Structures are given as structure tokens and as C-alpha cells.
Amino acid sequence: RNFKRQIECRSDIDRLNASFLAIYESLIPAEEEKAKQKQLLTLLEKLVGKEWPEARLYLYGSCANSFGVLKSDIDVCLAIEVADNKKSEVLLKLADILQSDNLQNVQALTRARVPIVKLMDPVTGISCDICINNLLAVVNTKLLRDYAQIDVRLRQLAFIVKHWAKSRGVNETYQGTLSSYAYVLMCIHFLQQRRPAILPCLQGMERTYAVTVDNVECAYFDRVEKLGDFGCHNRESIAQLVWAFFNYWAYCHDYANDVISVRTGSIISKRSKDWTRRIGNDRHLICIEDPFEIRHDLGRVVDKYSIKVLREEFERAAEIMQYDPNPCATLLEPYIP
Ligand code: GTP
Ligand code: MG
CATH class of the missing domain: 1.10.1410.10 (Poly(a)-polymerase, middle domain)
Known part of the structure; x- marks a missing residue:
């Protein structure tokens, strides 16, 4: 049938x-929402750069793959040279740094399947998850974004x-x-x-x-x-x-x-x-x-x-x-x- x-x-x-x-x-998210996401990323880059000058931040997930609807949170990947068993230390340090810059609800979830730091930026109202060295997610984000353009x-x-x-x-x-x-x-x-x-x-x-x-x-x-x-x-x-x-x-x-x-x-x-x-x-x-x-x-x-x-x-x-x-x-x- x-x-x-x-x-x-x-x-x-x-x-x-x-x-x-x-x-x-x-x-579809408004342009101003994209601008706010950029603004938050720039702030994070500044804070991270002070502690780890050689580290890089990448957006991944729905804020970067073109499948994000309006009012989405953003996913950020911190690319940094660190041994796997030292990732928790980096996350805790990162949480410290972010907390002292007035970012809100900062939480390090070091035992999650994908360990992250969560935060909320009171200026833009955007929430954000930061993970470490999840570069495959950055690459699959690009793949999805490329498909979306076709x-x-x-x-x-x-x-x-x-x-x-x-x-x-x-x-x-x-x-x-x-x-x-x-x-x-x-x-x-x-x-x-x-x-x-x-x-x-x-x-x-x-x-x-x-x-x-x-x-x-x-x-x-x-x-x-x-x-x-x-x-x-x-x-x-x-x-x-x-x-x-x-x-x-x-x-x-x-x-x-x-x-x-x-x-x-x-x-x-x-x-x-x-x-x-x-x-x-x-x-x-x-x-x-x-x-x-x-x-x-x-x-x-x-x-x-x-x-x-x-x-x-x-x-x-x-x-x-x-x-x-x-x-x-x-x-x-x-x-x-
Ligand atoms: P929403 O937040 O629901 O709008 O969607 P999202 O695109 O952010 O998706 P999700 O929260 O499911 O995942 C975020 C990103 O993590 C995805 O875009 C992928 O890049 C990556 N990801 C999620 N799950 C997996 C997984 O099981 N394996 C891998 N390699 N990457 C994953
Ligand atoms: Mg997401």
C-alpha cells in the first residue's frame, strides 16, 4: 500500500x-543575532589569548553549519596543544578565567561524555558551550555548511x-x-x-x-x-x-x-x-x-x-x-x- x-x-x-x-x-536567525555571536566569540578569543596565546577558537555546530534556527546557543571548540589527561585542568582554568570576566553561570562539566565549560554572556544574552580539541566536529560542521550551499x-x-x-x-x-x-x-x-x-x-x-x-x-x-x-x-x-x-x-x-x-x-x-x-x-x-x-x-x-x-x-x-x-x-x- x-x-x-x-x-x-x-x-x-x-x-x-x-x-x-x-x-x-x-x-532563520536575524543578522543581528549573527553579529552578537561574533561579538561573544571575539570576547572569548581575547580572554583565551591572554592565557594561551597559541590557542585557537572555532565555532562549530548549528551556529556555524547553517542549520541553526533563531535563538540558538553557540558551540565553541578550543584548539590547544594539551595531553588528553590534562584537558580537565584546562577546562577548570578556562572556567576560572571566564568567571572573573563577569560571564555568568560558568560551569565546568569535566566528567561529561564531551567535557565542556558552559557560560552565559549577559551582554548578548547568548549561552555557549566550549569544548577542547573536538576538531572532528569543526570539520563535520564545514561539511554540513558546504552541503547547505548546494x-x-x-x-x-x-x-x-x-x-x-x-x-x-x-x-x-x-x-x-x-x-x-x-x-x-x-x-x-x-x-x-x-x-x-x-x-x-x-x-x-x-x-x-x-x-x-x-x-x-x-x-x-x-x-x-x-x-x-x-x-x-x-x-x-x-x-x-x-x-x-x-x-x-x-x-x-x-x-x-x-x-x-x-x-x-x-x-x-x-x-x-x-x-x-x-x-x-x-x-x-x-x-x-x-x-x-x-x-x-x-x-x-x-x-x-x-x-x-x-x-x-x-x-x-x-x-x-x-x-x-x-x-x-x-x-x-x-x-x-
Ligand atoms: P542544535 O543545537 O540542536 O540546533 O543543533 P547542533 O547542530 O548544534 O547539533 P548538536 O548539538 O547535535 O551537535 C553540535 C555539533 O557537534 C554538530 O554539528 C557536530 O559537529 C558535532 N556532533 C554532535 N554529535 C556528534 C557525534 O556523535 N559525532 C561527531 N563527530 N560530532 C558530533
Ligand atoms: Mg548546538
């Missing part, structure tokens, strides 16, 4: 499209999907659902798979950018401005894509056997990655390969309870896109436990 479904059956598709575009537009529908789709995930409570890795990073990879993969394709596979092309970080080689085609209007042969609208995205995750994805892989621009098998059984806490119930750390499954946080929650939400979304008279509102309705 599933393959017969088509959103074109909806007579209100144009109106639906306009509604999704309006939601997308309303989520076709605006990626940013539109990812904004809607992230907004949906936050509203429905399925963007909480500590509760076994997926990170924003995982959702953006799902969107990129999905657009690579459309026919005609809306996005290319940058890691399968000529390598114009290559770095080795933590022994991982990260290389891909990053001259995306040279790709012209890559997706122009595919005329699907954002409403069609949102519908097809949820339809794919609700009814078409083979959860038992498949891994989605942005790196290869295709589906690969769990068997080829030896992700067929639970090892430790990695259950591989939904498999999303990290584009660079290829042994890393971004679905590893999903457990046997949360996979049900996720799949039910995908099905709910797909049903709404098909039948609901006012899909935008219903789709993004907050989940109340």
Missing part, C-alpha cells in the same frame, strides 16, 4: 508549500525536521532519540537519494579539501560554488520533500538491514559494517554512519524503547502529511506526555 501513496493527491499542495516556506523563513531545499527540509523533532520531543540523545546532527545527516542522505538527485555525494568526488584529524582522514570536494544549480532537474517542492522524508522513515527504510551513509551517498548494509548485533551499548536499531568517523553510528543512542517512540513519530508525521487538513500545525504540535 505504501508505494502507492503520493502527496500529489492533495489538492492543497500549493498552500501547504507556502505554509512550510513561511515556517522556514520564520526560523540547494536551499536542504536547509528548508532540515529546519522543518529539526523543528518537528524538538516539538515532538525526539531530539534528546540522553532519552535515546537523535541529535540535531543526526537529523541533518538524514536530510542530506535523503536528498542524495532523490531521483533526480538534489544533492551530490561530496566525499565521492575530487578531493579539493583534505585534513587529517585524530587519525581520521577527512577529504571531499568543497568547491561547491562550482556545482552550479546541481539539483535543478528535480523540481520537488518542500512540501513534497517533507512528505517523502517522513514516508521514507515511516514505511520504506529497512531498519533490520540498512545503514544510511552520506559518505557514499547510498545505503550500505549493516552486515558490511558488522553492525548486526548489540556490542556494549551500541544496539544499531537505526543506523546513521558518521561521514568521517565511519565506525561511529549516530543511532547508537537509540534503545529498544526509544526506537518505538521514534518510529511512531515518523508514522504519525507521514499520516499527517497525507491526510491532515492542516498538516503544518498538527505536525509541529508539541508533544505533551
Whole structure:
């Protein structure tokens, strides 16, 4: 029954499209927000530079990957030469420095999976997490940003999907659902798979950018401005894509056997990655390969309870896109436990 479904059956598709575009537009951060983020980064650079002149700060995550909606916090990576076992000391020292400069709610979380210092800047009102030497995140941030430049529908789709995930409570890795990073990879993969394709596979092309970080080689085609209007042969609208995205995750994805892989621009098998059984806490119930750390499954946080929650939400979304008279509102309705 599933393959017969088509959103074109909806007579209100144009109106639906306009509604999704309006939601997308309303989520784009204002220029002044970007300026405030820069202002905070400059302050942090000044403070860090006094103590560690050779250290560098990089923005990563949604404030730098073009998938940040308005009023986001910022993620900063401090690149500094320090032995792994001395990272906590650096974080504590950093917290000290920031505290004495009137930054608020400064907290060093040295035992977190990714140890960070948290703070809030009372001048700009922006909150910020600073981690140390997480350079792979800086590089995957660039990859996402480069993909976003190729076709605006990626940013539109990812904004809607992230907004949906936050509203429905399925963007909480500590509760076994997926990170924003995982959702953006799902969107990129999905657009690579459309026919005609809306996005290319940058890691399968000529390598114009290559770095080795933590022994991982990260290389891909990053001259995306040279790709012209890559997706122009595919005329699907954002409403069609949102519908097809949820339809794919609700009814078409083979959860038992498949891994989605942005790196290869295709589906690969769990068997080829030896992700067929639970090892430790990695259950591989939904498999999303990290584009660079290829042994890393971004679905590893999903457990046997949360996979049900996720799949039910995908099905709910797909049903709404098909039948609901006012899909935008219903789709993004907050989940109340
Ligand atoms: P929001 O804050 O929800 O808007 O999204 P975000 O893009 O900041 O995403 P998130 O907080 O999930 O992650 C921040 C960044 O950390 C991502 O953009 C990635 O660069 C990186 N990141 C997150 N999770 C992982 C992971 O499991 N592996 C790696 N290598 N990087 C990750
Ligand atoms: Mg973030």
C-alpha cells in the first residue's frame, strides 16, 4: 500500500508549500543575532589569548553549519596543544578565567561524555558551550555548511525536521532519540537519494579539501560554488520533500538491514559494517554512519524503547502529511506526555 501513496493527491499542495516556506523563513536567525555571536566569540578569543596565546577558537555546530534556527546557543571548540589527561585542568582554568570576566553561570562539566565549560554572556544574552580539541566536529560542521550551499531545499527540509523533532520531543540523545546532527545527516542522505538527485555525494568526488584529524582522514570536494544549480532537474517542492522524508522513515527504510551513509551517498548494509548485533551499548536499531568517523553510528543512542517512540513519530508525521487538513500545525504540535 505504501508505494502507492503520493502527496500529489492533495489538492492543497500549493498552500501547504507556502505554509512550510513561511515556517522556514520564520526560523532563520536575524543578522543581528549573527553579529552578537561574533561579538561573544571575539570576547572569548581575547580572554583565551591572554592565557594561551597559541590557542585557537572555532565555532562549530548549528551556529556555524547553517542549520541553526533563531535563538540558538553557540558551540565553541578550543584548539590547544594539551595531553588528553590534562584537558580537565584546562577546562577548570578556562572556567576560572571566564568567571572573573563577569560571564555568568560558568560551569565546568569535566566528567561529561564531551567535557565542556558552559557560560552565559549577559551582554548578548547568548549561552555557549566550549569544548577542547573536538576538531572532528569543526570539520563535520564545514561539511554540513558546504552541503547547505548546494540547494536551499536542504536547509528548508532540515529546519522543518529539526523543528518537528524538538516539538515532538525526539531530539534528546540522553532519552535515546537523535541529535540535531543526526537529523541533518538524514536530510542530506535523503536528498542524495532523490531521483533526480538534489544533492551530490561530496566525499565521492575530487578531493579539493583534505585534513587529517585524530587519525581520521577527512577529504571531499568543497568547491561547491562550482556545482552550479546541481539539483535543478528535480523540481520537488518542500512540501513534497517533507512528505517523502517522513514516508521514507515511516514505511520504506529497512531498519533490520540498512545503514544510511552520506559518505557514499547510498545505503550500505549493516552486515558490511558488522553492525548486526548489540556490542556494549551500541544496539544499531537505526543506523546513521558518521561521514568521517565511519565506525561511529549516530543511532547508537537509540534503545529498544526509544526506537518505538521514534518510529511512531515518523508514522504519525507521514499520516499527517497525507491526510491532515492542516498538516503544518498538527505536525509541529508539541508533544505533551
Ligand atoms: P542544535 O543545537 O540542536 O540546533 O543543533 P547542533 O547542530 O548544534 O547539533 P548538536 O548539538 O547535535 O551537535 C553540535 C555539533 O557537534 C554538530 O554539528 C557536530 O559537529 C558535532 N556532533 C554532535 N554529535 C556528534 C557525534 O556523535 N559525532 C561527531 N563527530 N560530532 C558530533
Ligand atoms: Mg548546538
